[in-house]
Amino acid sequence: MMAGHSFSLGSRIKLANGLSMPQIHLGVYLTSGKDTTNAVQWALEAGYRAVDSAQMYHNEREVGSAILAFIGSQSNTSSLRREDVHFTSKLASNVSYDAARKSIKQSVKQSGLGYIDLxxxxxxxxGKAKRLESWKAVEDAIKDGEVKTGGVSNFGVKHLQELLASKPRIVPAINQIEVHPFNPRTPITSYCQEHNIVVEAYAPLARALRMKHPVIISLSKKYSCTPAQLMIRWSLQHGFVPLPKSVTKARIIANGDVGGFEIDGADMETMDGLDEYLVTDWDPVDCD
Structure with a gap:
């Protein structure tokens, strides 16, 4: 668990491959066009240094353009460089080695960023064969310098066990899954932490479906924070990397401003007890 006042948007977490990445990423799921451009710019202005995109989001180009525009802008007083901003994308579907390899190259091109951080x-x-083939394509993309770090998303324990049992050249550094107090996914997160796989928490705000929950309201008052800040802080204190999504400037700023308080142990346990297996989108973790 991290110390209460040590977190800032510049804080980074160490990965198994020796690299590191920011502890909060801006999520851009279901954003497009100008909304994406604005959200990325506002986030970078606020101090975010990571953006989580995907092929399925159809906004890799907008995210990459917004990052490059900010780096080149007069408002970039901190002299940010490309390597200071962490960009994530994801493979739309596991089809074959060749399809995945081609798809990764296309993502690098779409983003315009020269390489993909994650x-x-x-x-x-x-299925198993296509998953393992696709992972080999990620390994080769890392070897060829197109990707810095490889990982998986929505993988259950059995999928992770299968991948590790295949003796991969590169072990996944990340598993990105839906995690929040109403769906903590303890079996998966525990397995990841035992195997030095960092958990990225998507939908860390449960897509605003439980913002009025009495426990969330009560604790956010206690800690003088917003319900969203409370849920992001919970995620950070578990050692997860939350990906809060917003297209509202004030919320983007607030979601990153979680360094000024720490949830105490008893309240963390109370929040851990809110589990209702709330799935806010899709849930592939048990598929074959």
Whole structure:
């Protein structure tokens, strides 16, 4: 668990491959066009240094353009460089080695960023053989310098066990899954942490479906924070990397401003007890 006042948007987490990445990423799921451009610009202005995109989001180009525009702009007083901003994308579907390899190259081109910091298999769909082939394509993309770090998304324990049992050249550094107090997914997160796989928490705000929950309201008052800040802080204190999504400037700023308080142990346990297996989107973790 991290110390209460040590977190800032510049804080980074160490990965198994020796690299590191920011502890909060802006999520851009279901954003497009100008909304994407604005959200990325506002986030970078606020101090975010990571953006989570995907082929399925159809906004890799807008995210990359917004990052490059900010780096080149007069408002970039901190002299940010490309390597200071962490960009994630994900493979739309596991089809074959060749399809995945081609798809990764296309994502690099779409983003215009020269390389992708983190590339994930978006889901375990497609079956074992296609998953393992797709992972080999990620390994080769890393070897060829197109991708810095490889990981997976929506993988259950059995999918992770299968991948590790295949003796991969590169072990996935990340598993990105839906995680929040109403769906903590303890079996998966525990397995990941035992195997030095960082958990990225998508939908860390449960897509605003439980913002009025009495426990969330009560604790957010206690800690003088917003319900969203409370849920992001919960995620950070578990060692997860939350990906809060918003297209509203004030919320983007607030969601990153979570360094000024720490949830105490008893309240963390109370929040851990809110589990209702709330799935806000899709849930591939048990597929074959």
């Amino acid at each position: 590339f994930l298999l978006h889901s375990p769909y497609g």
